[in-house]
Amino acid sequence: MKEITGETKLFGILADPIHHVKTPQRMNEYFARAGYDGVLVPFHARSDNLAPVLNGLKRLENLGGIIVTVPHKTAILALCDDASDLTRKIGAANVVRREPDGRLTAHMLDGEGFVRGLRSCGHEVKGKTAYMVGAGGAANAIAFALLRYGVSCLTIANRTVAKAEDLKSRVLDLYPQACINIGTSDPSGHDIVINATSLGLKEGDALPLDASKLRTGQVVCEVIMQPVETAMLQAARERGCAVHYGAPMLACQIELMAEFLGVTAAG
Ligand code: NDP
Incomplete structure (x- = not known):
């Protein structure tokens, strides 16, 4: 510094x-x-x-x-x-x-940061189906970004279902043709699975989704950075899924935030 x-x-x-x-x-x-x-x-x-x-x-x-x-x-x-x-x-x-x-x-910038982070690790979202648990600030931004980057269908699950429904209707306002479903804790049948809740931050937290339904071939993503490997990611790895950590989302956002804040490199 x-x-x-x-x-x-x-x-x-x-x-x-x-x-x-x-x-x-x-x-x-x-x-x-x-x-x-x-x-x-x-x-x-x-x-x-x-x-x-x-x-x-x-x-x-x-x-x-x-x-x-x-x-x-x-x-x-x-x-x-x-x-x-x-x-x-x-x-x-x-x-x-x-x-x-x-x-x-x-x-x-949470959504843009998440998708860029995913792509920087070799996972494209275009044409893929996505399951996301969460409907808070990060989840809202991620949902809009997934549609912007071309996911073919998005399933949103959340403890407070009314918030998932509200998010769905706001995304549909912007993307009227989008395929969006309200889901349960079952992420079966989706290419990309995302935990966008804060569940997993604290030791002893319940899993945000039914990990017994995870299958090889799915990319399972976390927004949480600490712990680096949450219980959900651990379960996903044991079930043969590709795992994606929370850190790339922040790494990509740092650059985007700096740009938005007018931080310029010294000449
Ligand atoms: P919000 O408080 O806006 O949303 C929290 C979400 O978690 C809601 O969907 C909420 O459900 C759900 N949730 C919380 N507790 C429980 C519970 N006990 N059981 C079930 N669901 C629960 O937080 P943010 O969206 O801003 O942040 C979410 C996470 O994303 C945080 O862990 C944050 O650290 C992380 N994050 C990571 C970033 C990164 O760069 N890697 C960037 C931004 C955020 P409900 O609606 O029912 O309350």
């Missing part, structure tokens, strides 16, 4: 809890590689303080932007001044840029 001076641009990641986040390490490494004079630090804020925290941060003239993660991705969108149509349809944001006039522009 460059020496921090009065010229250094400030970035942060807003989360609660915050101890597990990997973005500060990854983004500061990126700044160092690019020779960029910036620093990203953890901002630990509770949900009931999100609005006043953001209101104060946006008044910092040297703030470049903010990365946003659990549990703030949905709430942050309503607190920002601008967002793309797609971000509004997804209904959640994970990066916010401070414009020179102090306005905040929100964007969502």
Whole structure:
């Protein structure tokens, strides 16, 4: 990292809890590689303080932007001044840029990061069937990205079924011809299987899906980064599936976030 001076641009990641986040390490490494004079630090804020925290941060003239993660991705969108149509349809944001006039522009990159991460490991989504468990912030973004990149059919399963139904109807608004089903815990018959819930983060968590139904030939994907190999991935590996970890999703997002935040390599 460059020496921090009065010229250094400030970035942060807003989360609660915050101890597990990997973005500060990854983004500061990126700044160092690019020779960029910036620093990203953890901002630990509770949900009931999100609005006043953001209101104060946006008044910092040297703030470049903010990365946003659990549990703030949905709430942050309503607190920002601008967002793309797609971000509004997804209904959640994970990066916010401070414009020179102090306005905040929100964007969502979880979906793009997930699909790019998958492709970087040799797994194409075009023409494939996908099963995704989850309907939270990350799952919403992933669903839109899977359709954008051409999955032939998407099955969404979620503990709160109404949230899966709501996600399905918003995706269909944008992709009226899409094949989208609401599923159970059974991922049978799909090429790509994705856990987009937070189940697996904690030791002793239940499996997010019925792993006894996994079969050789399926690519089983995780969004969780810690632990690196969740119980679901372990079960998938034992059943002969290809496994895809959570880390490439973040690695691909770091570049996309830096681009959105206007981080430019030193000439
Ligand atoms: P949200 O809080 O928005 O969504 C959580 C999801 O998990 C919901 O679908 C929720 O279901 C489900 N869930 C939570 N607890 C349970 C449970 N006990 N049983 C069944 N379902 C449960 O979180 P995000 O979508 O923002 O994040 C999800 C995960 O993705 C996190 O682990 C996060 O760390 C990871 N992530 C990883 C990234 C990466 O780069 N690798 C990037 C972004 C996120 P319900 O709707 O019923 O509550």
